[in-house]
Amino acid sequence: MIAQVIVDVAAKQTDRVFEYHIPKELTDVAVGSRVVVPFGRRKVQGFVVGISETTSYTGKLKDLLVVIDELPPLTPELIALSKTLADKIFSYRITILQSMLPRVMKANYRKILVPLTDEIKENSLFKGEPFDLNEVSDLETIVKIKKLIKNNQAKIEYLVENKARKKQVAAYLLTKTRTEYQEILGGIRKTSKNQRALLNNIVEKYNEYPKLGSTIESELGISSSTLRAAEKKGWLLKKEQEIYRNPLKDFESNASKHSVRLNSEQLDALNSIGTSIKEKEAKTFLLEGITGSGKTEVYLHAISTALEQKRNALMLVPEISLTPQMVKQVKERFGDNVAVLHSGLSEGEKYDEWRRIRRGEAQVVVGARSAIFAPLKNIGLILIDEEHESSYKQNDTPRYHARDVALLRSKFHNCPVVLGSATPSLASRARAQKGRYKLLRLTKRANQKSLPKVDLIDLKTVEFAGGQFDLSIPLVDAIKEKIAKKEQVILLLNRRGFASFMLCRNCGFVLKCPNCDISLTLHKDTGQMQCHYCGHKEPIPRKCPNCQSEKIRFLGTGTQKVQEELETLLPDAKILRMDVDTTRRKGSYKKILDSFGNHQADILLGTQMIAKGLDFPNVTLVGVINADTALSLPDFNSSEKTFDLLTQVAGRAGRAEKTGRVMIQTYNPENYAIKLAQSQDYERFYQKEMQVRFQGNYPPFFYTTLITITSKNEQSAAKEAFVIKRKLMRELHAPTIILGPTPSSVAKIKNQYYYQILVKYKYEPKLHDLLHQIQDDAQLAQKRGLNIYIDNEPERIM
Numbered sequence: 001m002i003a004q005v006i007v008d009v010a011a012k013q014t015d016r017v018f019e020y021h022i023p024k025e026l027t028d029v030a031v032g033s034r035v036v037v038p039f040g041r042r043k044v045q046g047f048v049v050g051i052s053e054t055t056s057y058t059g060k061l062k063d064l065l066v067v068i069d070e071l072p073p074l075t076p077e078l079i080a081l082s083k084t085l086a087d088k089i090f091s092y093r094i095t096i097l098q099s100m101l102p103r104v105m106k107a108n109y110r111k112i113l114v115p116l117t118d119e120i121k122e123n124s125l126f127k128g129e130p131f132d133l134n135e136v137s138d139l140e141t142i143v144k145i146k147k148l149i150k151n152n153q154a155k156i157e158y159l160v161e162n163k164a165r166k167k168q169v170a171a172y173l174l175t176k177t178r179t180e181y182q183e184i185l186g187g188i189r190k191t192s193k194n195q196r197a198l199l200n201n202i203v204e205k206y207n208e209y210p211k212l213g214s215t216i217e218s219e220l221g222i223s224s225s226t227l228r229a230a231e232k233k234g235w236l237l238k239k240e241q242e243i244y245r246n247p248l249k250d251f252e253s254n255a256s257k258h259s260v261r262l263n264s265e266q267l268d269a270l271n272s273i274g275t276s277i278k279e280k281e282a283k284t285f286l287l288e289g290i291t292g293s294g295k296t297e298v299y300l301h302a303i304s305t306a307l308e309q310k311r312n313a314l315m316l317v318p319e320i321s322l323t324p325q326m327v328k329q330v331k332e333r334f335g336d337n338v339a340v341l342h343s344g345l346s347e348g349e350k351y352d353e354w355r356r357i358r359r360g361e362a363q364v365v366v367g368a369r370s371a372i373f374a375p376l377k378n379i380g381l382i383l384i385d386e387e388h389e390s391s392y393k394q395n396d397t398p399r400y401h402a403r404d405v406a407l408l409r410s411k412f413h414n415c416p417v418v419l420g421s422a423t424p425s426l427a428s429r430a431r432a433q434k435g436r437y438k439l440l441r442l443t444k445r446a447n448q449k450s451l452p453k454v455d456l457i458d459l460k461t462v463e464f465a466g467g468q469f470d471l472s473i474p475l476v477d478a479i480k481e482k483i484a485k486k487e488q489v490i491l492l493l494n495r496r497g498f499a500s501f502m503l504c505r506n507c508g509f510v511l512k513c514p515n516c517d518i519s520l521t522l523h524k525d526t527g528q529m530q531c532h533y534c535g536h537k538e539p540i541p542r543k544c545p546n547c548q549s550e551k552i553r554f555l556g557t558g559t560q561k562v563q564e565e566l567e568t569l570l571p572d573a574k575i576l577r578m579d580v581d582t583t584r585r586k587g588s589y590k591k592i593l594d595s596f597g598n599h600q601a602d603i604l605l606g607t608q609m610i611a612k613g614l615d616f617p618n619v620t621l622v623g624v625i626n627a628d629t630a631l632s633l634p635d636f637n638s639s640e641k642t643f644d645l646l647t648q649v650a651g652r653a654g655r656a657e658k659t660g661r662v663m664i665q666t667y668n669p670e671n672y673a674i675k676l677a678q679s680q681d682y683e684r685f686y687q688k689e690m691q692v693r694f695q696g697n698y699p700p701f702f703y704t705t706l707i708t709i710t711s712k713n714e715q716s717a718a719k720e721a722f723v724i725k726r727k728l729m730r731e732l733h734a735p736t737i738i739l740g741p742t743p744s745s746v747a748k749i750k751n752q753y754y755y756q757i758l759v760k761y762k763y764e765p766k767l768h769d770l771l772h773q774i775q776d777d778a779q780l781a782q783k784r785g786l787n788i789y790i791d792n793e794p795e796r797i798m
Ligand SMILES: [Zn+2]
Pocket: 504, 505, 506, 507, 508, 509, 544, 545, 546, 547, 548, 549
């Protein structure tokens, strides 16, 4: 038998299938298996993508060496998907195959030096063992090694290591009958307290065994040495048992499965989706529902329908809104059938959840973007909540969009995809308009409450409370009023840190990151200036680094500064801050939300991570400190992003009995995105924004592809960009538009200069092959220090 293998070397020459002979011993190899194969003079990992009886190759094929896992980690469906997707998004197939697995399963290569003669084995370098080359740093050793290789006394070999570890615990089994244990107990001295306690426990609770070692130890207050002694005497048999790390242990279902009555709109939506599940239709629904309209209830009922049909369900939520609240709801409804995949889990937890899915032990998967590759079989429903979120698009290689992958998987499984949002992406909404997606609408808030009242505060004319220019008097007054009534407040400021830049008033110098074309942000809590692009840190300057003047000022604002202002203006209020800086530690996200939910604080101040999915009944005021942060970005979709964010955050107010209020501070109260967010009128925003996109020749009226060229040398990046542009110009013709090359809006990141070309097209049959050519040529360019990335339908084109 012959195995077709994609090897773990991401390069143009290796981006194809290699054939290996399957030796008789490796009968368990299947499509989807991870294997180790000889490749040149190395051993590398690979994936089996096909198995055949014969080959057209006439030479002698090498043997497969190892099959790594008992169960092939990837299903034949995912193997096929990797091929389609690689072609679509200009990626190497191996890169996609690897993204489908938890990170711990990525191959780890160790380079070792192996002695070739017995004499050399005794050399001080080896001491009888192969020598680990990854640990070599001193020149003297390197010279020694080179000499050994040159004299054929040693050679370099590559080992493939498996980092994925299963968690194991010790369980103890009984070896004798109850009567036999009673007899042993009779013969034990009174002073051997621990042994007597153990034997007593065995006799009394005979049927509870086998038990975990840790359980016995804590129940009886004995130590592991007693257990070891018992094992030695043959009383107990120790067995290593594999267990899963349970990331949901904090959410044990409290069985409060109160069933919610659906309103007629929710029922209609559910019926349409349910019919598609039952009829096995690969149909796409756009579920457009205003905030608070009960989309989640529709999701949960639809999942039930899939499970009733003996099929599984996959649900995606954006990383930042994968809040404990959403997970809790799904977990309460479906208990142990749920597996969760997101970046808040430890690598071990992720691996365990992933294996539960692969083994068919979970029927419902909830996860962030990469969970779209979950090895779930027999899928009956795919849900994507907040489908407009840009985090569904991966920003680095492989640049896939989870929605596109969902559509491919739905075709394979013949199941519906449901895209849900209060503010659907223009692209999805336009497709629904054309009838390619079926539009389902929820127009009523599930609790019958009207949408909260939204006020705009014009920062150009309003008076500010305190000495800073962040909090207006009307907003502060409203906060005071709510706190006095024991109600809670959410404040959004989409900028972390204290001040966004340092300016010298003497010479105009702005302190920038030495590696990036961006100013450094002041972080008062750590006492440092930080780069939000590369993480560079330096001390806060006391003098201007340029002219030594002490007349320096820290301008702009951030969550840390607003927190300080609030503490001054409202000394009795308890404030929680939620941003990247306060949620770095595992579990801190949940801790902050739990504490706010238990009313241990009056104000929750945070970046966009507080805008979505949160449901706190006692929140009656939502304040937006500055609505203009996203609007000022020079990107084609900045109005859409602004409208989305404001609508989402406004939806956090007045979700239960009490009426909600929203206050938006802005310097642009006349801007249509902000005005229409005020009236929460998605429909009019959609119409208006479609006109703007039409006039600007932007998506969804044009397809777009962004080609980015980077180099440490600015000129060579620019030069290469022009070479690529000429290539495109030769083959592509109007109405296709080629913009650039131009420096990206942040022209330098981590000492790399960025240039970009944007191709906008309606129908351009030659483009696909042309881009594949550019991708192939990119490898040669890489040798000259250039990196070229192709991004199909980018989320950002700045
Ligand atoms: Zn200066």
